[in-house]
Amino acid sequence: MFDAFSGRLEAHELETFLATGTPPTGALPNLTRIQQSGSRLRHNLSGAHPHQWQDAEQQRIVQRLSDTFTLSELGSQQDIEADFQHTFFTVSGQHSMTTSPHRLLTGAASLSIDLVATYLAKRGMSAGLIRPCIDAQAAILRSRGVRLIAVDETMLSGHRFGDTLRNLLERGDRPDALFLTLPNNPTGFTLSRSDFELLARACKTAGTLLIIDWAFRFYETYDAWDQYAILHRTGVDYLCIEDTGKTWPTLGLKCSALVTSPHLFPDMRELHNNIMLEVSPFVLRLLTAYLRDSHERGLDTTVRELIRINRGELQQALCGSVLAPAATDRAVSVEWVRICCADLSALDLVAMAEEIGIAILPGNHFYWDDHHAGSSYVRFALARDCADFALACRLLRRLIDHTPQLRMAGAA
Numbered sequence: 001m002f003d004a005f006s007g008r009l010e011a012h013e014l015e016t017f018l019a020t021g022t023p024p025t026g027a028l029p030n031l032t033r034i035q036q037s038g039s040r041l042r043h044n045l046s047g048a049h050p051h052q053w054q055d056a057e058q059q060r061i062v063q064r065l066s067d068t069f070t071l072s073e074l075g076s077q078q079d080i081e082a083d084f085q086h087t088f089f090t091v092s093g094q095h096s097m098t099t100s101p102h103r104l105l106t107g108a109a110s111l112s113i114d115l116v117a118t119y120l121a122k123r124g125m126s127a128g129l130i131r132p133c134i135d136a137q138a139a140i141l142r143s144r145g146v147r148l149i150a151v152d153e154t155m156l157s158g159h160r161f162g163d164t165l166r167n168l169l170e171r172g173d174r175p176d177a178l179f180l181t182l183p184n185n186p187t188g189f190t191l192s193r194s195d196f197e198l199l200a201r202a203c204k205t206a207g208t209l210l211i212i213d214w215a216f217r218f219y220e221t222y223d224a225w226d227q228y229a230i231l232h233r234t235g236v237d238y239l240c241i242e243d244t245g246k247t248w249p250t251l252g253l254k255c256s257a258l259v260t261s262p263h264l265f266p267d268m269r270e271l272h273n274n275i276m277l278e279v280s281p282f283v284l285r286l287l288t289a290y291l292r293d294s295h296e297r298g299l300d301t302t303v304r305e306l307i308r309i310n311r312g313e314l315q316q317a318l319c320g321s322v323l324a325p326a327a328t329d330r331a332v333s334v335e336w337v338r339i340c341c342a343d344l345s346a347l348d349l350v351a352m353a354e355e356i357g358i359a360i361l362p363g364n365h366f367y368w369d370d371h372h373a374g375s376s377y378v379r380f381a382l383a384r385d386c387a388d389f390a391l392a393c394r395l396l397r398r399l400i401d402h403t404p405q406l407r408m409a410g411a412a
Contacts, residue, residue, distance in 0.1 A: 031134060031361055031366070034046060037359070038359025041358060041359040043392035045358060045389075046360055048333060048381050049252070050246065050249040050333070051384055052383055052384050052385045055302070057302075058248075058249070061286070061289045061290060061293065065286070071285060072280075072281040072282040080281045080284050080285060081105060081278075081279075083288055084291075085097075085103060086098045087291045088257070091223065091295045092222065092242075094227065095229075096228045096229040100228075100259070103257045103260070104257065105255055105256070105276070106256045106257075107256070107276070107279055109215050109256040111276070112258040113137060113141075116211055116241070117144035117146055118271050119239070119264075120141070120144070120146045120209075125209070126149060126175045127146050127148055127175055127176065128175030129150065129151060129368070130151050130153055130156070130179065130180050130184060131150050131152055131369060132186060132368075132374060132377075133184065133366060133368065141179075148369070151178065153187060156180070156199075161198065162198055162202070165198065165202045174208070176208065177208060177209035177210070178210055178211065181212070183217070185215070185334060186363070186366055186379040187327065187330065187332075187336045188336065193225050200238075201234050201236070204235055204236040209237045209239065210231070210238045212238070212239075213241045216246050216247075219304060220332070223299060228240075232261075237261050237264060238259075239259070239260055240260075242256060244287050244290075246333065248287070250287065253283050254287070306382075306383070307333050310383075310386060311382055313386075313393045314382070314393055314396075316393070317394070317397040317400070318337070318400070320407060322339060322407070323340070323406065324337065325338075326377065334379050334382060335380045335382060337377065337378050337379070338376060338377055341406075344405055344406075345375045346363045346364055346375050346376065346378050347364070349378055352403070360380050360381075361379040361381075362375070362378055363375065363376065363378055
């Protein structure tokens with residue numbers, strides 16, 4: 001057990017580990033720490049950031065890095081930002097935003113979320129936050145003193161969506177803002193065009209600020225219709241977080257955009273001025289090259305195909321086991337897996353995977369208001385090199401075959 005863990009534990013974590021035998025992952029306080037711990041393993045399927053190899057066309061972008069740097073030195077920041085924005089919103093199908101002035105660039109989605117949290121806190125606004133979701137969202141909002149109200153994902157689906165939404169936004173303890181991630185991480189839950197318009201209109205009617213994190217947008221078909229055109233048409237107040245960091249394998253070089261409805265922009269710009277001057281022009285030019293490549297060759301080829309291949313590999317590896325995809329029609333770059341065994345928890349499975357060199361995330365922390373509610377789920381990241389991912393799946397299949405507790409009753 002000790003040999004399998006080479007990371008560091010805080011004193012109280014080590015004491016717990018020695019006293020109870022709980023795997024180190026169980027002692028770590030949040031998903032970020034668990035992902036950091038997972039980086040020591042051969043097959044790190046914990047973090048959702050893309051870590052696949054560059055394909056042939058992307059390698060050509062890398063080979064031109066010296067030219068990209070020189071052009072970044074020579075170009076104007078304003079022109080480079082405008083080019084990035086126009087390309088980003090063109091590729092994402094958000095044509096109403098290609099030249100909008102109501103956007104603020106930051107170096108990471110977490111910074112954009114922190115700006116949102118600061119805005120809410122300064123106005124004493126509460127927020128309804130979707131669950132499950134990545135726990136960092138809740139942590140950032142809470143760190144600024146924002147009161148959170150859990151909004152279960154199941155409330156936002158089904159044929160009674162409109163009634164449920166009105167009940168949420170009109171009840172006595174209704175949130176001042178509604179914070180969703182679309183598609184959601186970890187489940188891949190998304191909204192259709194008609195449901196999205198219903199959401200925007202309901203928030204407008206209730207006077208609810210609509211906040212959406214679109215970090216995983218490129219894995220879905222959101223490029224087929226313009227969400228911002230709907231937001232503008234309904235007149236709802238909104239803050240949207242856009243990001244490149246979950247899509248292209250750029251080794252952590254990324255950019256986030258905080259997009260605001262027009263009348264919120266002056267206040268958000270003042271908050272932004274306190275923490276950001278500009279995003280590196282080199283990073284913006286590099287990201288623009290990846291965006292153009294995806295525009296020319298298509299998102300299916302450059303982004304989605306690898307995810308489909310790896311999802312198929314994982315689902316095949318899980319056949320006949322107590323591990324089942326929670327949904328079969330999702331396209332996001334992670335797989336949310338249900339553990340269909342009352343005697344096996346997420347932390348148990350994470351510990352088993354660690355023993356064979358695979359890092360995955362337990363579902364506990366995604367349920368930021370009740371960790372126990374997520375104890376029967378784990379998350380696998382799919383944005384990895386296909387050959388490496390297939391090897392991890394073979395190891396996982398071998399673990400299932402040699403562990404009776406993981407095999408479905410009656411499976412060979």
